[in-house]
Amino acid sequence: MNAPVKGAAARAEGGAPYGGIEAEDQGFLELDLMALYRTLRKRLGVIMGVTVGLTALVMVVVLQQTPLYTAEAQILLDRQKMQVTDMQAVMSGLSPDSATVDSEVEILRSRTLAARVIETLDLVQDPEFNGALREPSMLRWLDPRVWIGTALSLIEAEPLPQSEDVRARAELNGVINSVLGRLTVTRQRLTYVINISFVSENPAKAARIANSLADLYILDQLEAKFDATRQANDWLSRRLAELRQQVQDSERAVEIYRTEEGLESSAAGVTVSEQQLSELNAQLILARTSLAEAEAKYSRAQQIRRSGGTIESMADVVQSTTISQLRQKQAELARELANLASKYGPRHPEIVNAEAQRRDIERQIGSEINRIVGSLENNVSVAQTRVGALEDSLREIRGEAGTGNQAMIQLRELEREAAANRAVYESFLNRFKETSQQQDFQTPDSRVISAATPPVNPSHPRKALSLALALVLSGMLGVGLAFLLEHLDNGLQTGRDVEQALGLPHLVSLPATPAEKGADGKVMSPQDYLLVKPLSAFSESLRSLRSALQLSNVDNPPTVILFTSALPNEGKTTTSAGFARAAAASGLKVALVDCDLRHPSVHKAFGLKRPEAGLVELLAERLDLAQVLIRDPKSELDILPIATGTANPPDVLGSTQMRLLLDRLKADYDLVVLDSAPVLPVSDSRVLSRIADETVFVVRWNETPKDAAQAAIRELRLYDANIAGAVLAVVDTAAQAKYGYGDGGYYYGKYSRYYVN
Template sequence: MNAPVKGSGAAGTKYEGPEIAENQGFLELDLMALYRTLRKRLGLIVAVTLGLTALVMVVVLQQTPLYTAETQVLLDRQKMQVTDMEAVMSGMPADSATVDSEVEILRSRALAARVVDRLNLMQDPEFNGKLREPSLLRWLDPRVWIGEALKLVEAERPALNQEILDRAELNSVIDSLLSRLTVSRQRLTYVINVSFVSESPEKAARIANAIADTYILDQLEAKFDATRQANDWLSRRLGELRQQVQDSERAVEIFRAENGLESLASGVTVSEQQLSELNAQLILARTALAEARAKYERARQIRASGGTIESMADVVQSTTISQLRQKQAELARELANLASRYGPRHPEVVNAEAQRRDIERQIGAEISRIIGSLQNNVSVAETRVASLEESLREIRGETGDSGQAMVQLRELEREAAANRAVYESFLNRFKETSQQQDLQVPDSRVISQATAPIEPSHPRKALSLALALVLSAMLGVGLAFLLEHLDNGIETGRDVEQVLGLPHLVSLPATPAEKGADRKVMNPQDYLLAKPLSAYSEGLRSLRSALQLSNVDNPPTVILFTSALPSEGKTTSSSSFARAAAAAGLKVVIVDCDLRHPSVHKAFGIGRPETGLVEMLAERLELSKVLVKDPKSDLDILPISTGTANPPDLLGSEQMRLLLERLRNDYDLVVLDSAPVLPVSDSRVLSRLADETVFVVRWSETPKDAAQAAIRELRLYNAAIAGVVLAVVDTAQQAKYGYGDGGYYYSKYSRYYVN
């Protein structure tokens, strides 16, 4: 029960502390501390764990089972192209932002409102709180408290119209629907999971499928609306463009007519056509003029030079000359025949000569006529060329005057052509969108329909139980460490040595009276006599041995018992220590030095005496007059009858010193029971007169800071502190506090005691 004392504790000596191996790691110390804490607070941990787990299971069993149904929607990247044209509302690009946007659309209030209306969820008590019967568990939901508070606030407001109330009720149902809906993207795919939780498995599947179907229908309607709006806009725009085309084309025709710019079938104007034809005729006329002039000049040159002109083409081609030449040839033959027959003077020859000359004259006249014709042809050609040139000049003048009009005409034509092109483009698009309106394909499709689940998804009883056990155990452990941290008591010898820096002399087990049993029958002082082999008696013997070994050469005789605060067991310890020493055959006296609240006489069951310590010191009575004999042992008691106005002066007086010297000489052991250290200074003054001071700490109750403060006060007075006694120790509880203290092994050696 006692710890070995390595230092005296008297002035000039120093306590070296407990023997702890220097090579012991901090990890081992921390693990041992954790183990001691858990073992000490095991009851609390078990109680918290079981209590909270039971509470959680009660709540879980009272909860309505919820079922989760899931459907999967795929954003389809493949587009069906029926016609070779761009869609009015093109398909969605398959990027991450688009998929996330579609997830938000599935979570939108607008889509939820359509589902509420489609499935008539306003009449479903699961979603409409106004139709739900009240339950006890609903008050565990803080939203219910908030709702009730809002109702009280709204009750003080003016009455709202029915439309606002209906809208608020619809919003409440939508909020309830959205709170049970979970929409998530499946990793990095284009698949979106739509999960819904409901009290009914069939309802969960129906609503999940309805959300997916409504989402796809919403996509189709959006495309139909976009196509219809495009057609309406194109129709209105086509009317405007058609009028613009008509106006621009009419302006072209009016301008052309006003400026004489009518076009032929070839597309050119009349002036341009005339100018072209005149140019062609002029070229031909000039060519003919050159040819006629060349013929005439040739004929004139031949005639002027005296050459024959009969070789000219016009002469050769002349029928008259050909006939005359033929007659001339026939006449020449005839003349030759006549000349040979008749001679040159024959009348027939002369007549034939005359005919020949007449024919030559006719040929010459015909040639002159041909040359005149050539000259006439030259004049006609010149006149024609001049006429054509004049006409060409007139046409060119008219063309120059209409040049500016042609520029304006072309501008009007270009504007009309542009209007016509825009009109035709819009007309083609209108026809395409009209065809596309009846053929719309959604960008998503359902790849997995939700089915009614068999097992509820909430509450998961096994998981809830496991989590409740783990979390409540963690809470219990945390609470245990918190209480351990807040625990300010001293409970083991290790605590004594580490906190107070003093030797742990002994731990005195709590007697049955101190534990609450047989309080009126047997107090601790009587218990040690009745149970001499008890752990309590052994503890007192160990205390006496420890005090004797604290100074082997000069064992202490005057021993002071004190404590930091009242009711910590110092009187019980000192009186039991004195009675145990007397029972061992020593001559012992116990002096009650608590002048303010004397209690030694009560500990031994004797009445309050008429004289005592104060009277002896003040009136110098004989010691034998004030000593009282212990009725159950040979112990002498010096009690206190009355107090004094100044206890510290009395206890520190020379008379008190002389009294202690006398008792030291007359007794083997003088035990002083004094007042607590912190409230008064009596014990501090008295500690100077004692050989050793025993500091009593009540197990698990004396605050550490109070004990430390008391030790500091005693050291200021140079008190010789022998060590600390742990009083009223619950050995069964102390055994749970861990290694390093003898109480831990109490169960193993308790058979040596007879308690």
């Protein structure tokens, strides 16, 4: 029960009263597993109570809850589209990105779709979703929202009367909120699959609502496409009428302008002026070619004549039929002359006649050549005249064409505008025909891949899981409450607590005595229990305290020992009286002096009547020491009681007479025990601590506040008191065994058989 005494060493080192507190603060920096274990063991009752109580409450609530069933359907956002035609759809399909899938999830959670499900299945008339149709239940008060709503209804003024439509909308909104509260729509990881889960009290109803939501979602997609196609057709129809009128107006403007400006076109698509200009250009080119050819021929003939050459080699001469015939006659006549010359002489009439014919033929050839040359000259003149006429006509036509160019520019502008209007009209007409065909054929972008089926087992409440969670959470709450109570606990339970909190050696832990009756039938006081049970833990603790005080100063053991405490009723008088009687029972000559001049209680501890004379009368020198001493009827202990008080207790206790009295008692007795007043209320004990050899500070187990004990120690140190250590009094040994692992009291159960209690 006792701990190693180190009071003298602590005083020699000038140990600060808060040294233990500093050590405790440093302990927070490290995880003390044994401290955690001590706390849990100490507050095991609180932990078990909170755990069992809350778990039982949770299970009662769980067992009272209505079973709920969860049905799940799955929808696939289909990326593969059936392409019947090559036409572009009015409303494009869903894109495969993640944002689109998340958007479809939000559509499935929308209030609009929930309202359609409610309308389809008539859920407004279902009491499960319409709170107005449900009967009141006690479990509804477990919902905090019911409390808040009730409080608000009491606080708010009387509501104004509502119309039937407003009440119907409010009722529908409540049903929508209830349905959405039971609905869970999630995307299955990174796939295009969407899970639709619905919770209901009826498994078939849960499956029916989940499937209805999936079907209405797909139907909503089809209706959206039908609406988009119908709106597109209506718009295209109106737009086509406008474009048709624009095309007619633009084409009419082209024809009117062409007629007004005389810009009629030929079959080839060009105007008359352009066609005439083109033809004249072609004729002028041919005429100039003919002129050049005629001039070349005529120039060649002139050149041959000037050079004295024969002109008969020219192509026109060679090609002349007349000259060919004359040359043929000339050849025949030459053969004839040759025959005649062989027969006749030059004067022969036939020869003369033949010569005359030859000369006539040559004259004819010459005349024909001259005619051909003259014809070449005439051809040149004709060609020149024709070229000039064509050039005049061309200039005239070009003048007319230049005048019509400005009109042609405007005409082409009108034609381009008409062509553009025609192209737009044809494009819209084609698109209108495509959308008209699509209106009767639309496919959804989603499909149900797994329809919801009525579940067999309820999904809520999960009794096993609820029990496990209740145990874990209530256990955690109990542990948290235990640590909170430990943190708020300001008492001292173990010797370690005393040393850490007060910075004093723990001298001994003094157990509380059991409530046993003595021979007279009354409950024994601790002082009587000491004598009746000399081998008890209480008696052994007092003997250990005396040994500890003697070892605190081996060379000069203390004789005058002061017992004090921080506050009243902390076991100070019981400890000092028991200590004195135990010392007297061991054979020492002991004097017990009651120094509490304000509330004396030593005589009560020994069952004595209040004396007529005591310490005050002795110090006033009105009586002798032998006259005021009282012998303990059950031991050899001498008691110096207090009969009357005084107006100035500190002055009396710190007087010279008090010092002389203590010197006399030290000379006559082996041990002088002083029982004084508490430290904090009055200064009596502080004064006595200066004249006592050692001061024992008594702390009541688990009741003395740490801050009060620390303040008392601080006050004693201000008076230079020699504090031997602290006694932990009135200890519940059974409870202390739970608190102080590593402390002596923790092992009380193992060595308790050495005591005879």
